[in-house]
Amino acid sequence: MKEANSNKTINATSIGEYFNISSRKVNLYLSELGWIEKGKGGWVSTNSGIRNGAKQMEARNGKPYIIWDEKILTNKHLLREIKESLGDSEIQAEDQKKESMDDFRVKFPANLRTPDGHYVRSRAELLIDDFLYKNGIVHAYERKVNIDEDMYCDFYIPSQKVYIEYWGLEENEKYAFRKKIKQELYKKYNIKLIELNDKDILNLEERLASKLRKHNIIVG
Incomplete structure (x- = not known):
């Protein structure tokens, strides 16, 4: 990493230079966190983004863009997002500690890399992630659900605040119990x-597209 910019506000390019990644990647991470979303010709801040230091701006041509309080360079949520995508050993160790409490996470480690850089636990999840990526749907993998209980989803689409769960081991009694608890919390x-479920995966393009449209998420 380079030294932090001395300016009080910075843009995605400066953030990218600090972490040695592209501004495109920066905006991808920020959108996965639910802090920004696509507007007309540019990026628009969400309320969550504003709480994390976003300042909405407008270029001379009318296109929206965002600058950030430089404190974003030490924001723990952004740091985790970046480290996770780069396969950081600290994050992996932290995840392993959490996984020790969950038999299914231990049995199915997240070691399958998707085209957009996520690491998932099964071929079905890889197909789901790839579908979302190819259709330009910004998403996060295994995001903590914003509730009091400690629960993680499989996928999260911040633009519509929609969560996706793939139930892949329904014949397993422990898994079925875990599934029931999660459904009750949702x-x-x-x-x-x-x-x-597995039947949906066999016809994923049609099934998932249909389910997404019900939540006003455009596919293709």
Whole structure:
């Protein structure tokens, strides 16, 4: 990493230079965090982004863009997002510690790399991630659900605050119990959820596209 910029506000290019990644990657991470979203010809800050230091700007041609408080360079959520995508050993160690509490995470480690840089746990999840990526749908993998309980989703689409769960081991009694608990929590907090199973994976393009459209997410 380079030394932090001395300016009080910085743009995606400066953030990228600091972390030695492209501005495109920076905006991808920020959108996965739900801090920015695509606007007319540029990026628009969400309320969550504003809380994390975003300042909405407009270019002379009317296109929106965002500058950030330089404190974003030490923001723990952004740091984790970047480290996770780069396969950082600290993040992997932290995840392994969490996984020790979850038999399924231990049994199915996230070691399959997707085209957009996520590491997933199964071929089905790889297909889901690839579908979202190819259709230009910004998404995050295994994001913590914003509830009091400690629960992680399979995929999260920040633009519509939609979560995706792939139920791949329904014949397993422990997994079925875990699935039931998660479904109850999604229902308890009235969270938008897309559920997929093995039958959906066999016809993923049609099934997932249909489910996404129900949440006003455009496909293709």
